Amino acid sequence: MNFIPLPSPSAARPVSDAYDGTTYYGRPALKPAPFENSVVGSYIFLAGLCGVAQVIATVADVARAPRREGLVRRGRLLSMLAPTLGSVLLVYDLHTPKRFYNMLRIARPTSPMSIGTWILMGFSIFSGATAAAQVAADWVRPGWARLLHGIARTTQVPAAVAGAGLGTYTASLLSSTSTPLWAAAPKSLAVQFGSSSMASGAAALAMAERHAGSRSLARKLDTLALAALAVELGASVVSEATYRTRGISAAEDAAADTRTIAQIGTIAPFALQMLAGKGKRSAGILSDLASLAILAGSFCLRTGVMEAGDESARRPQDYFRFAKPGNLPK
Amino acid sequence: MGAAMIAGLPLSNRVRDYPESEFRHPLPHEAELTAGVRIEPGRSYGFFTDTTVCIGCKACEVACKEWNNLPADNLGLTGDSYDNTGHLSANTWRHVAFIEQMADRPTEMRPFQSNWLMMSDVCKHCHNPPCMEACPTGALFKTEFDTVVVQQDICNGCGYCVPACPFGVVDLNPLDGKAHKCTLCYDRLKGGLEPACAKSCPTDSIQFGEVADLQQRAAKRLEHLHAVGVPSAYLYGAPDGPGATGGLKYLNAFFLLTDRPEVYNLPEAPTRPSDRVAPSLLSGLAAVAGLAVAAVALFSRRD
Missing domain, CATH: 1.20.1630.10 (Formate dehydrogenase/DMSO reductase domain)
Structure with missing residues (x-):
């Protein structure tokens, strides 16, 4: 451990904004959910x-x-x-x-x-x-x-x-909660969850409509699902940017696999539906694949956020960086 | 209750009423004799933990385990100084942290406590307790002594108080499936007794009393420390200071520290999680409502 210099008399309170990486033997300062x-x-x-x-x-x-x-x-x-x-x-x-x-x-x-x-x-x-x-x-x-x-x-x-x-x-x-990764971006996380819900509901019902032979309603539901995915993508960009500026994004690596599926489930449906719009014969299968990808992605978005949050609670340096006066709500 | 100098100590006049050294029955308002405070419902009680006089004896940990019948968590060695307790948990409600600050050369060491920091950590009994605000069953409540307690006959082990706590205090016991934490010796307070850890503390590092009194005592101690050459001393958990930020207001169990909070495994600026409920709910609902409007437009289109 480094020598700690004598503080000046004016430093009656700890210096705030810069966090120097100190932890207590690297032990968690929080308990994961x-x-x-x-x-x-x-x-x-x-x-x-x-x-x-x-x-x-x-x-x-x-x-x-x-x-x-x-x-x-x-x-x-x-x-x-x-x-x-x-x-x-x-x-x-x-x-x-x-x-x-x-x-x-x-x-x-x-x-x-x-x-x-x-x-x-x-x-x-x-x-x-x-x-x-x-x-x-x-x-x-x-x-x-x-x-x-x-x-x-x-x-x-x-x-x-x-x-x-x-x-x-x-x-x-x-x-x-006090879990850094969950607490950092409350608004954009809620938009992510809300729009992902909409995408999954629309995707499931679209698939059912397609198999019931109601093409026009299925197409409308597919459009709704894609619109919801677009909103989710936008919100996830905002969340990611927040995690990065707060210095807590490293915990997301703990859920890398789940997050990859979630990302595929948000992006792949656009490509699949575009292909379905062109090829007439396999259109139904491609659209079904898009719906299934949305459902899988929606599930993995939630479990991925949960896993990554647990990891961020176990990392004291993430929490201490997050729990600084500069991050307090105005 | 009057206070007087008796045998060189500032003690309650009531000590003269009990010349014997052993008692067969509990004394009425015993805390008056041991902590100089009468415990009455409707008042605010807490701890002031002055880490500058902590000697790391762990009497508080032992007294807590004894009184509350708590089993040991860990019988091994951690290798982290003398801290083999590790952390607060469902079975450990006082935890003494040991921080050995070594200099390369002894002549450069601070002339204070040999650069060893010790601190007896405990539940902070926040003024606005995040655990209680998160509890969906009402098991966590504020007692008549302004302390925060889990009612064991109500808790259903949902575990939501665990991530809510900004200090990592509350914990679930997997054996009984309930949340546990320091009760500030609720049972002892009801009987007029000082909490076990404070009563057992041999250096008065842990002081029990009414929160307003303790805050005054702490301010005086801080002034003294600054005057005698410990300018790094500050209070953690005093009104709106470090540890009581983001709407927590103040901590009923607060601390006097001499290094930055992270050194003691404490966050400098914790927040009040319930402040995020409304912004989050409203943003989510707005997203769904917006998409529902889009759905209306899609569905009402004739094809």
């Missing part, structure tokens, strides 16, 4: 996919899109994955799962975990009611069916609002 990244990453992916599936179904229904019935039905049914499989994943990740119901003891606006619990509750109730009415309408006499469709048309609106929250609150959940 004790989440199982594949489990919570899957939940975040499902929450985005399902939340946005409900948004797209509702938008298609409200905008009275031509030949929308199949899309609306599939969107409503797809959205049921979050309340069912998603909730199971969340409870599984608790370290005392039998007390999962304690999440419902309070509502706390400072905690995205609590906000998310209530968003998921609201989403489950409204999209559950919408999907139930949709399914039940197939089994009853036409008079009753009309009533049930009317109910679904009403409950889908709050379901879509909750769906938009479900697709985005997970970014806030990560950003509202």
Whole structure:
């Protein structure tokens, strides 16, 4: 260790802005989140996919899109994955799962975990009611069916609002911690997650439309997915620039493989859809490949951010560089 | 409670009431005798840890483990000076850090503590505690003594308080699946007793008391240190100072340090994570709303 010179009498407080790389035996100054990244990453992916599936179904229904019935039905049914499989994943990740119901003891606006619990509750109730009415309408006499469709048309609106929250609150959940890589760029990370949700929802529904033979709706959904990917790409450039200026981007190397898949999933669909537009015979396969790449990329974006964040929490020099007065919110 | 010089020490007048050296029962308001403070609900209590008088004896670590029935974490040697404890964890609520600052030539060493720094780290019991703000079950709460405690019968081990803490204090115990950290001896405070670590500290490096009193005491100590030639001394966790930045306001458990915070494994300017909830949520919702509008335009187009 180097000799530490006598401080001048005026230096009553530590010199601020420059961080000289000092650590305490290189030991972490933070603890990484004790989440199982594949489990919570899957939940975040499902929450985005399902939340946005409900948004797209509702938008298609409200905008009275031509030949929308199949899309609306599939969107409503797809959205049921979050309340069912998603909730199971969340409870599984608790370290005392039998007390999962304690999440419902309070509502706390400072905690995205609590906000998310209530968003998921609201989403489950409204999209559950919408999907139930949709399914039940197939089994009853036409008079009753009309009533049930009317109910679904009403409950889908709050379901879509909750769906938009479900697709985005997970970014806030990560950003509202002290983990440097998650905390550094809260706004652009949220735009990344929100637009990635939109891309995955649109891609999944586009694939279904294609196989149901509804070409024109599939093309519109593909366009929507590409638009969402473009927004995600823009936001990810902003996030990366922030990590680099704050000097915390090195932690991302820990998730290099996952990040590569995520990047391929954001860029490849543009090329695939362009090729699909030219070649008539293999167009369907190429478009399906694009949709699958979007889904894989959306999943890997979430797990990649989680893995890289854990690594940044384990690197004391990253945290100390980040926790400097110059980085404080103005 | 009056204070007087008794046997050369500034002690409460109440010590005269107890001439015996062993007691069969707990004394009422014992903290008055050991820390000079009466513990009453509704007031703010905390620690002032003055690292300039810490001798690294680890009595605080032992007293904490004894009183709170906490098992050992690590029985090996770390090779990092005398610090074989390593870090605060679910089972370790006081941790003494050892920093050996060596000079190439002894004549260049600072005439102070032989350039050894020791510091007893603990949960900071923040005024705006990020762990509590993150807790979705309400297990983490502020007690009547203005301290931050995890209610073990409510915590469901979601683990969200762990990354929320800007000091890496809160930890999950994999054996019971709950979050644990220093309780500032909540049970002892209820019984009028000084927290175990502070009571066991032989040099009064750890001082327990009302936060406002401790802050005054710390300011006086700082003034003294600056006057006698330790200009590098400063407070970590005093109102809006280093360690209490970004909306944390102040730390109920604060420290007097003589080197930059990173040397002690502490961040200089931690932030309050809950400040990022609204900007993040609103940006995400704006992105989805914008794309939904695009979807409306796409869907309403006739083909």
